[in-house]
Amino acid sequence: MEVETIHKPKPQAPISTPLRRxxxxxxxxxxxxxxxxxxxxxxxxxxQLLGIPHTWAAFIWLCxxxxxxxxxxxxxxxxxxxxxRFGRRRxxxxxxxxxxxxxxxLIGYAADLGHLFGDxxxxxxKPRAIAVFVVGFWILDVANNMLxxxxxxxxxxxxxxxxxKMRTAxxxxxxxxxxxxVLGFSAGSYTHLHRLFPFTKTIACDVYCANLKTCxxxxxxxxxxxxxxxxxxxxxPPQPPETVQVVVEEEIxxxxxxxxxxxVPFFTEIIAAFKELKRPMWILxxxxxLNWIAWFPFLLFDTDWMGRxxxxxxxxxxxxxxxxxxxxxxxxxxxxxxxGCVSLVIEILTRAFGGVKRLWGVVNxxxxxxxxxxxxxxxLAQSARHGAVLTAGAEPPPPPAGIKAGxxxxxxxxxxxxxxxxxxxxxMASIFCSNSGAGQGLSLGVLNLAIVVPQMVVSVASGPWDxxxxxxxxxxxxxxxxxxxxxxxxxxxxLPSPPLDxxxxxNARAAAAAFH
Numbered sequence: 262m263e264v265e266t267i268h269k270p271k272p273q274a275p276i277s278t279p280l281r282r283x284x285x286x287x288x289x290x291x292x293x294x295x296x297x298x299x300x301x302x303x304x305x306x307x308x309q310l311l312g313i314p315h316t317w318a319a320f321i322w323l324c325x326x327x328x329x330x331x332x333x334x335x336x337x338x339x340x341x342x343x344x345x346r347f348g349r350r351r352x353x354x355x356x357x358x359x360x361x362x363x364x365x366x367l368i369g370y371a372a373d374l375g376h377l378f379g380d381x382x383x384x385x386x387k388p389r390a391i392a393v394f395v396v397g398f399w400i401l402d403v404a405n406n407m408l409x410x411x412x413x414x415x416x417x418x419x420x421x422x423x424x425x426k427m428r429t430a431x432x433x434x435x436x437x438x439x440x441x442x443v444l445g446f447s448a449g450s451y452t453h454l455h456r457l458f459p460f461t462k463t464i465a466c467d468v469y470c471a472n473l474k475t476c477x478x479x480x481x482x483x484x485x486x487x488x489x490x491x492x493x494x495x496x497x498p499p500q501p502p503e504t505v506q507v508v509v510e511e512e513i514x515x516x517x518x519x520x521x522x523x524x525v526p527f528f529t530e531i532i533a534a535f536k537e538l539k540r541p542m543w544i545l546x547x548x549x550x551l552n553w554i555a556w557f558p559f560l561l562f563d564t565d566w567m568g569r570x571x572x573x574x575x576x577x578x579x580x581x582x583x584x585x586x587x588x589x590x591x592x593x594x595x596x597x598x599x600x601g602c603v604s605l606v607i608e609i610l611t612r613a614f615g616g617v618k619r620l621w622g623v624v625n626x627x628x629x630x631x632x633x634x635x636x637x638x639x640x641l642a643q644s645a646r647h648g649a650v651l652t653a654g655a656e657p658p659p660p661p662a663g664i665k666a667g668x669x670x671x672x673x674x675x676x677x678x679x680x681x682x683x684x685x686x687x688x689m690a691s692i693f694c695s696n697s698g699a700g701q702g703l704s705l706g707v708l709n710l711a712i713v714v715p716q717m718v719v720s721v722a723s724g725p726w727d728x729x730x731x732x733x734x735x736x737x738x739x740x741x742x743x744x745x746x747x748x749x750x751x752x753x754x755x756l757p758s759p760p761l762d763x764x765x766x767x768n769a770r771a772a773a774a775a776f777h
Contacts, residue, residue, distance in 0.1 A: 292484030298445025312386030337706030357407030367397025376465035439601030554747035564589030593670030599676025625749030
């Protein structure tokens with residue numbers, strides 16, 4: 262009997278899901294972001310203390326985008342088709358949490374392991390410690406990508422085709438990212454946290470390093486606890502019969518392709534996924550790409566900017582750089598508080614601005630203004646240092662209270678566009694892909710490519726680009742401001758609104774026609 266070929270699953274039917282289940286799944290983001298916040302606030306200074314110069318430190322961050330480019334689409338593809346009795350998304354979420362625990366152990370103990378394998382404490386560069394750190398960092402980014410994609414896909418699964426619930430779920434995900442940020446940045450700014458675990462301070466690991474270890478121990482405990490709670494309390498919705506039929510048929514086709522030495526099915530599926538993308542999704546990818554070109558310079562070097570440009574310090578020399586890094590961690594904590602508050606009112610803001618695309622476009626202009634303000638704050642800080650009377654060999658004083666307050670206010674204000682960036686694009690991708698019948702895992706993996714490709718560009722180019730202008734972080738921030746303006750213009754002029762955001766039946770029909 263001939264089986265009718267079904268090329269893709271039909272759009273998912275509405276599912277009645279209690280809000281508490283959405284909150285439990287979204288809470289995993291707090292554990293993920295706790296560790297990510299530690300990376301953003303502490304790891305760039307940490308790798309420089311291991312002996313990597315500032316110009317080359319950006320290349321360390323290539324681990325994230327490269328792993329994200331491969332891992333999220335692969336994990337998304339297989340999680341869409343997973344037939345495990347534990348569910349489609351759960352095995353990947355559990356595996357990702359386990360890998361995070363391994364990775365942060367390697368990162369935290371990089372200096373100790375490097376010393377054990379022969380690094381000299383008297384030399385500024387510690388190659389063995391750097392090697393251990395890079396391996397741990399690769400594993401951590403792979404694990405984070407294994408977690409984030411399936412978590413967002415699981416949220417989309419339990420929301421079904423309810424677009425409002427999708428936006429709410431992604432808003433909660435963004436909120437718990439903010440919670441993780443507050444915990445991570447608070448821990449990173451507290452210099453005596455290592456006293457909780459006195460064994461973390463060793464001959465090869467000073468107080469700064471010991472604090473990093475302790476922070477990572479706490480992040481592991483939080484992530485594992487939240488993962489166990491969510492996976493044991495939230496049942497996955499059953500796969501639609503059409504999806505099961507597709508998986509069976511694909512297994513038959515893959516077996517035939519293996520016999521014929523055909524290309525790897527995953528890569529053919531990725532190519533097919535791009536070919537089937539509709540115009541709204543392509544525009545969403547372009548706007549997302551420009552948006553993240555704007556964000557990554559600041560996300561990678563925000564605390565370094567505070568230490569170098571605002572406080573006028575140098576890595577490993579004196580105390581001004583360390584004071585600036587801690588002030589930057591405080592700024593990131595304020596940023597996260599604003600991020601969390603705004604994430605809870607995204608639905609209200611969407612209605613106030615007349616739709617998600619208008620909201621996203623406007624906050625991109627706010628992002629551009631904030632990035633441009635880093636130049637003004639830096640110039641004011643430099644002017645204050647030049648006017649200070651110093652004795653021979655003395656460090657410059659900290660910036661005046663007004664300049665420090667301005668820098669911290671800038672961090673806080675950036676929480677507004679960040680809340681939109683962490684929720685709206687993912688909700689729109691889920692809505693667009695639900696209308697086209699695409700799998701959530703693979704679709705969100707494709708969206709992730711629009712995030713990791715800019716990260717690769719920024720990671721490779723920011724160090725040499727800054728060096729061309731005499732070092733520092735401002736040139737990359739200025740490029741980010743320009744990218745934010747372009748992203749805002751495209752969002753307002755070319756990005757279609759999801760049907761439920763449109764006020765009239767006529768516009769809704771026009772948007773529906775754009776999807777097909």
